Amino acid sequence: MQKPLTLGIAGLGTVGAGLLELLHTHKARVAERAGRPVEIVGISARSKGKDRGVDTSGIKWFDDPVALAKDASIDAFVELIGGSDGVAKAAVEAALNAGKHVVTANKALVAKHGVKLAKLAEEKGVALNFEAAVAGGIPVIKTLRESLAANEVTRVYGILNGTCNYILSTMTDQHRSFADALREAQDLGYAEADPTYDIGGFDTAHKLAILTSLAFGTELGFDQVDVEGIQSISEVDIEAAQDMGFAIKLLGVATRTEGGIEARVHPAMVPEESAISEVWGATNAVAIDADFCASLLLVGPGAGGRATASAVASDVLDIARGAVMPPLVTPTRGLKPYTKSRLGRHQGAYYVRLSVYDRPGAMAAIAKRMGDREVSIESIVQRRPRSALPGMVARQKPGSPAMVIMITHETTEEAIRSAVDAIEQDGKVSERPQVIRIEKLESA
């Protein structure tokens, strides 16, 4: 048996506590499979006295995570503090500069400073592993970095935020409003008191930025991601989607186009016969299209202390087994610059929901605005919400707005936005039209 791999762990929240539990529970298993014991020799967290369910009395305490990061006793530093800057960044840099391997679950840090940190890791010949930074227990970093490294990836997309997926699932299953579903998610601890980071799509954008770099071998472009959240999704959109054979998911999608990288986060419709449409609740999913491997879909727990700790442990195990991979798939000197494709150039089909004043010529005017921009319509239905069944409520009064839903054939973002703006300016609709992109999936 070789000498132990010694760890310093900074940050003992749910993931840190999960990691302590895992390394305690599976001590013998890890030692056997790594070919050497893995020992925690130093820890650091905000409050020293807190009970974390695992005996840490034999482990040296550090008030300062930076001091732990460069302590002579550790081989590898595990950063579970969080935040793109501040002490997390200082500690990771200190560890790398001291020639320590680094494992981090910090998506914001990697999305913002990943290239610089990867370069430093390469110079020092140490690992910088971050499986837990994206999609919790799903091994998507390893899949892109290793399994698909000899492929050209053309698209990566997925359900990357469990809070949003939980809310959309609740709205779909229980026919509840967004506000109501959000409140339940908050009560259950799935959503924060200030839910903006999750429901606004920013968490997904951080994760997508990391996946994009790994997929296409480019520098990181977090500030280049177009982001929309799920706040605008209503029960009627979800009902209409179901009736037409779609589910609505918050997707992060990055596609390599001739004009550059199109990276976007937004609610999207996916066909109900697809496997990804059956990913419900707090579960995450990541799909990858590549030239030789065709399409992969990975589904699993996107968060939670134990599942995320499992991802951290796999990173630690790789280090213990002696594997050091280029952090961003391609050595940083070979990373291509990030070139953004304008969202206006996006091509796809669209769902458009209009609240149309029931006046003579209204539909003709709408059809003309679409036709002028060569947007052709695949289907059009006038419908009422499922809750308003005939006989249960008064029939629609003449002159009041009617709900009209269109599915377009493939068109461009520019064309559909311009058509919808013109329809709104014509005064034919009573509220701002709802526009949802339909994501094209490969037939399996």
Place this chain on the structure above:
Amino acid sequence: MQKPLTLGIAGLGTVGAGLLELLHTHKARVAERAGRPVEIVGISARSKGKDRGVDTSGIKWFDDPVALAKDASIDAFVELIGGSDGVAKAAVEAALNAGKHVVTANKALVAKHGVKLAKLAEEKGVALNFEAAVAGGIPVIKTLRESLAANEVTRVYGILNGTCNYILSTMTDQHRSFADALREAQDLGYAEADPTYDIGGFDTAHKLAILTSLAFGTELGFDQVDVEGIQSISEVDIEAAQDMGFAIKLLGVATRTEGGIEARVHPAMVPEESAISEVWGATNAVAIDADFCASLLLVGPGAGGRATASAVASDVLDIARGAVMPPLVTPTRGLKPYTKSRLGRHQGAYYVRLSVYDRPGAMAAIAKRMGDREVSIESIVQRRPRSALPGMVARQKPGSPAMVIMITHETTEEAIRSAVDAIEQDGKVSERPQVIRIEKLESA
């Protein structure tokens, strides 16, 4: 740039040709990401002159794969010959004995001789990688060997044979018979002229045996797998399953129970709201339940030259990058013996289809046989095939058999088989009852 990794490739069928194409297309990408060029220096196949779509004129030809395997010019040997014994085994052993890394796509070889070969690789300090041996392009070997190595796996299961899944998909989508769907699969090249290996479940059993060892850290137990094929599945079973909210898939399932390992291959019902139920056509899927990571599902191409070549290439890339992992997750000295749990001890719910003579007391006698063995019934329906709509055919004649379908609550294999045997012996049914296991999935 370091010195090249030199490869010898034996076997140039569809996977071998795919690998030549991949290494040609992505030569620069592979070199950059591996940190060194990957060069094919020797090849061997049955017919030397055949056009494989890639120029092989600069590569040394070997008539004898064993000579190639131990040739001084190669660092790693890629075995794509196939077959559990014979020249494939001889060549792999020769390569390992000569201290060469080995990559193989040969499921039969690994299922039968994996422990012996892994031991040899460990002694020589070289890699034995076989990502392509199970589920084509899906990175399931890496997921078990690396991503979940610090977990205790409790179950691994999946759709591991594209031919069977294609046939079941065709039967489901197009309401066609098994014989008809098989013929189409043969016409399209998805099924062999002698389809026994695929439709009888033996291909799935080979793959499951490998997954089982990796999942539970045991020796290989290919001959311990209980195997049933899909030949007995009829259109009425598929229709009845659909009506009750299930899809029928050929699953390979390995579960760790208190009595040992339960490894079985058989047609199974899975709920339509599960992601795995939406895996159609020739696509494969593998699901893994583990203590810290909960549940993962991986979906992708289970066969095909290009996707399988992608898996082989990832194995090669790992070697070029210097990663050498224990072939069977746990070093062979730590492998546990394979202890089989009897299938009779299997616990689960069952679908039972009976063709019952419409005579007084028949149902009472059937119910008694079930009740005597404490098999309780969740639902029972008498139904006619969908094709026999009322008014289109004569109504059932008094005394002729009626189709009765039951779903049981959780019971044991022993109880249900005993009940069904007794019902048959009672002479209450006109043909052998159909029994299909319902696989319990975690709610996502």
